[in-house]
Amino acid sequence: MGALRPLDRPTHLMDTDKVLVLNNSFEPLHVCSSRRAVILLFTGRAERVEDSPRILRSPSIVFVIPAVIRLHRYVKRPATPAISFNKKNILKRDAYTCQYCGRNGGEPMTIDHVVPRSLGGRTVWENVVSACRDCNLRKGSKPLHEASMTLLRRPSKPASVLYLGIMAHSPYRVMTWSKYLLREGRGELRGPHA
Numbered sequence: 001m002g003a004l005r006p007l008d009r010p011t012h013l014m015d016t017d018k019v020l021v022l023n024n025s026f027e028p029l030h031v032c033s034s035r036r037a038v039i040l041l042f043t044g045r046a047e048r049v050e051d052s053p054r055i056l057r058s059p060s061i062v063f064v065i066p067a068v069i070r071l072h073r074y075v076k077r078p079a080t081p082a083i084s085f086n087k088k089n090i091l092k093r094d095a096y097t098c099q100y101c102g103r104n105g106g107e108p109m110t111i112d113h114v115v116p117r118s119l120g121g122r123t124v125w126e127n128v129v130s131a132c133r134d135c136n137l138r139k140g141s142k143p144l145h146e147a148s149m150t151l152l153r154r155p156s157k158p159a160s161v162l163y164l165g166i167m168a169h170s171p172y173r174v175m176t177w178s179k180y181l182l183r184e185g186r187g188e189l190r191g192p193h194a
């Protein structure tokens, strides 16, 4: 590891960039930093499943940072608690991203009813999404087709707390990670455009 230094990017990004970690069974386990993932690869505890576009350079080595890795050892997972239905978890499920325009500028998100309450829409996982203030205002109390708006993905109840924890990390990884997340839970998980 001594020769490996991220010369083309600030070191702290190695700690903030996230990599999806799969169990030996290919089930998603958790998310770790790029730094941790590189250590797991170099120490032979994990294998590379998918690359990210990011590269780590040293004078002698060019190393592609992984997007997804898989542990060589099977890790028995603890039972996960039931998921609470609340705003915090809805935002986590949607990776803090407006489900209408895709905005993720760190601004406070609102919760929008896809089928408005005035039209009988219920307050359930399948009918609420994260929305930026602009989109929430634009949609108002209209159904989707009247507002000429579409959803990035169909809202559903997350299969587990584990899934929520993974999805909260990065909307930009959803496309790369979604096919692995399909293995988690009971088939309720969807990629953003599935």
Ligand SMILES: [Zn+2]
Pocket (backbone or CB within 6 Å): 098, 099, 100, 101, 102, 103, 131, 132, 133, 134, 135, 136
């Ligand atoms: Zn929006």
